[in-house]
Amino acid sequence: DAGITQSPRHKVTETGTPVTLRCHQTENHRYMYWYRQDPGHGLRLIHYSYGVKDTDKGEVSDGYSVSRSKTEDFLLTLESATSSQTSVYFCAIRPDSGGQPQHFGDGTRLSIL
Amino acid sequence: QQQVKQSPQSLIVQKGGISIINCAYENTAFDYFPWYQQFPGKGPALLIAIRPDVSEKKEGRFTISFNKSAKQFSLHIMDSQPGDSATYFCAASKNTGNQFYFGTGTSLTVIP
Numbered sequence: 233d234a235g236i237t238q239s240p241r242h243k244v245t246e247t248g249t250p251v252t253l254r255c256h257q258t259e260n261h262r263y264m265y266w267y268r269q270d271p272g273h274g275l276r277l278i279h280y281s282y283g284v285k286d287t288d289k290g291e292v293s294d295g296y297s298v299s300r301s302k303t304e305d306f307l308l309t310l311e312s313a314t315s316s317q318t319s320v321y322f323c324a325i326r327p328d329s330g331g332q333p334q335h336f337g338d339g340t341r342l343s344i345l
Numbered sequence: 346q347q348q349v350k351q352s353p354q355s356l357i358v359q360k361g362g363i364s365i366i367n368c369a370y371e372n373t374a375f376d377y378f379p380w381y382q383q384f385p386g387k388g389p390a391l392l393i394a395i396r397p398d399v400s401e402k403k404e405g406r407f408t409i410s411f412n413k414s415a416k417q418f419s420l421h422i423m424d425s426q427p428g429d430s431a432t433y434f435c436a437a438s439k440n441t442g443n444q445f446y447f448g449t450g451t452s453l454t455v456i457p
Contacts (some may be wrong), residue, residue: 263441263443272448274351274434275389280447282443288388302451331396331440343369 236337238323244343251310253340255323257303263326264306265334266290266298268319275322281306283329314345348372349437351448358455364422366451371416375437377444379419382410383432383450384423392433393420425455 235258245251255264265280267290277299287298289310295317297309310317320341324334351368358364366377372384395402395409395418402409408421422429422449435448 255393265445270441275447277444280443288443313434324388329436333391333394334445335391338379340387341375 233257236323236325236335238321238337238340239267240340241338242341244345246345247291247314251313251342251344253308253321253323253342254303255308257305257306257325257335259325259327259335260303261325262303262328263334264300265324265326266296266306266308267322267324268292268317269339270319278308278321313342315344316345348446349448350450351435354441355452356360356448356454358423358425358453360427360455360457362455364420364425364429364453364455366420366433366435366453367417368419368437368448369415369417370437371444372395372437372439373416374442377410377438378418378450379436379438379445381434381436381447383434384418389434392395400453401434422453427455427457429453430455431440 237256237286239254247274260267266278267275281287281300299307320339322339380395382392383389393404397413403451408424411418433451436445438445
């Protein structure tokens with residue numbers, strides 16, 4: 233398996249609280265991605281990073297922010313969690329070269345009550 | 346809008362049968378098409394991928410067929426086994442692009 237670790241693996245929290253999910257890689261890959269997976273929607277891109285401090289929005293970025301201060305870590309923050317953000321969140325990484333596949337972590341199951 | 350459309354949403358196949366999952370895209374700039382397999386509680390894992398310069402790619406029991414003119418590609422699983430029961434995602438990207446666009450997934454169940 234690609235060296236990707238997501239933490240925590242499971243989290244239950246309350247509406248309005250801040251939440252931070254962490255993705256850690258040991259592959260030294262340039263690209264890192266955050267997706268959410270919901271039934272009927274497949275995988276939807278939240279944000280991605282193409283280098284340290286270089287990030288861009290995906291199709292469902294509202295309510296989420298990201299940071300990447302080191303190559304190996306990509307953080308996803310929900311500033312004020314809402315029930316609509318209950319989902320399974322996946323981190324993915326990709327090598328520098330184009331046309332290469334993404335490799336995924338095993339996900340974080342987040343429940344917001 | 347959905348950049349990659351995948352069908353069917355779910356599929357039930359008898360052991361030994363052929364499973365076929367279809368995907369269609371609109372953006373002719375896409376030039377890399379991977380398929381992912383996902384088991385419950387795990388992240389998607391790359392299964393097989395194809396580029397538009399070939400019409401078919403085979404790896405073991407898994408084959409991708411690619412029709413560039415129709416902007417469609419499909420995954421065929423020959424001699425389907427219960428262990429193939431999983432969710433399958435197609436995806437597309439541009440060689441020079443940063444993003445991947447995923448289909449909505451197909452839940453495959455192979456009945457013994």
